[in-house]
Amino acid sequence: MVEPVLVEQRGAVLLVTLNRPDRLNAFTEEMHLALRDALTVAVDNKTVRAVVMTGAGRGFCAGQDLGGRDPRAGGAPPDLGETLGKFYNPLIRQIRALPLPVVCAVNGVAAGAGANVALACDVVIAAKSAKFIQSFAKIGLIPDAGGSWSLTHLLGPARAKALALTAEPLSAEKAADWGLIWRSVEDAELMDEAIKLAEQMANGSAGGMAMIKEAMQAAETQDMNAQLDLERDLQARAGASADYAEGVLSFLEKRAPNFAERDTDQ
Numbered sequence: 001m002v003e004p005v006l007v008e009q010r011g012a013v014l015l016v017t018l019n020r021p022d023r024l025n026a027f028t029e030e031m032h033l034a035l036r037d038a039l040t041v042a043v044d045n046k047t048v049r050a051v052v053m054t055g056a057g058r059g060f061c062a063g064q065d066l067g068g069r070d071p072r073a074g075g076a077p078p079d080l081g082e083t084l085g086k087f088y089n090p091l092i093r094q095i096r097a098l099p100l101p102v103v104c105a106v107n108g109v110a111a112g113a114g115a116n117v118a119l120a121c122d123v124v125i126a127a128k129s130a131k132f133i134q135s136f137a138k139i140g141l142i143p144d145a146g147g148s149w150s151l152t153h154l155l156g157p158a159r160a161k162a163l164a165l166t167a168e169p170l171s172a173e174k175a176a177d178w179g180l181i182w183r184s185v186e187d188a189e190l191m192d193e194a195i196k197l198a199e200q201m202a203n204g205s206a207g208g209m210a211m212i213k214e215a216m217q218a219a220e221t222q223d224m225n226a227q228l229d230l231e232r233d234l235q236a237r238a239g240a241s242a243d244y245a246e247g248v249l250s251f252l253e254k255r256a257p258n259f260a261e262r263d264t265d266q
């Protein structure tokens with residue numbers, strides 16, 4: 001059987017590849033479960049300090065596999081609320097709760113829920129040939145997998161609504177110009193750049209990275225007062241850590257820091 005998700009550890013980076021290239025890596029139940037397992041491995045294996053997610057073949061992910069949604073098969077319409085509740089929502093929550101940086105290397109078209117899974121990752125880097133498409137309007141659906149939230153927060157309502165209502169493809173370069181993603185790079189450089197970024201973060205303090213992610217995500221919804229309190233609490237924890245002492249010492253001694261291994265609670 002062909003594995004729907006490939007997992008390879010490269011040093012401290014876990015490379016997770018959606019692997020249904022003939023369907024542009026569209027999601028099936030099996031692929032959801034395999035991806036869930038891969039991300040669980042990333043948390044459980046303390047030698048992993050960053051994740052890179054990408055797609056096999058010419059696409060990143062075309063969202064839900066519509067082959068399994070053929071109305072000609074007859075019967076009652078599928079309960080899409082159930083699919084979201086069982087698979088997409090837990091996936092988006094899992095990515096955001098991961099105490100590790102997740103880099104998404106968007107290697108080609110990212111459509112429907114595929115686009116929004118990419119946008120849920122911490123740092124999104126895309127090949128210049130890649131496109132982001134909120135395909136939902138073409139089939140009578142609404143942006144899911146967190147898309148209505150991510151687009152609105154990252155772009156503001158004007159651009160978010162237009163992308164959702166028109167389903168117009170957004171090029172990687174424009175996505176970067178608009179602040180939807182971190183940056184776009186030449187196709188041939190994508191994986192090297194994504195791995196380099198992940199290694200850079202993997203070489204940082206694991207506890208620090210987890211707390212940065214927590215703080216930045218909290219800022220998406222909290223007001224300034226609440227955020228100031230959170231910064232105080234997280235910084236108190238960070239300041240008491242061995243990694244902070246090592247970071248300062250390495251600066252003073254003009255050498256690279258040697259940060260601790262990931263704790264069992266990270």
Ligand code: T3D
Pocket residue numbers: 022023024026062063064065066067069080083084109111112113114133135136139141144
């Ligand atoms: O549970 C639920 O259903 C709720 C959750 C919903 C979440 C969603 O994601 S709904 C949105 C689903 N996705 C889409 O509507 C996108 C459908 N795909 C496309 O519009 C186009 O394929 C693309 C714009 C993504 C790419 O176009 P293009 O011209 O580069 O490629 P293509 O020729 O259309 O696709 C290549 C093959 O992949 C093709 O198969 P073939 O003809 O070679 O045998 C195509 O049918 C297949 N494919 C692409 N997307 C899907 C797919 N097969 C199944 N499901 C897909 N989503």
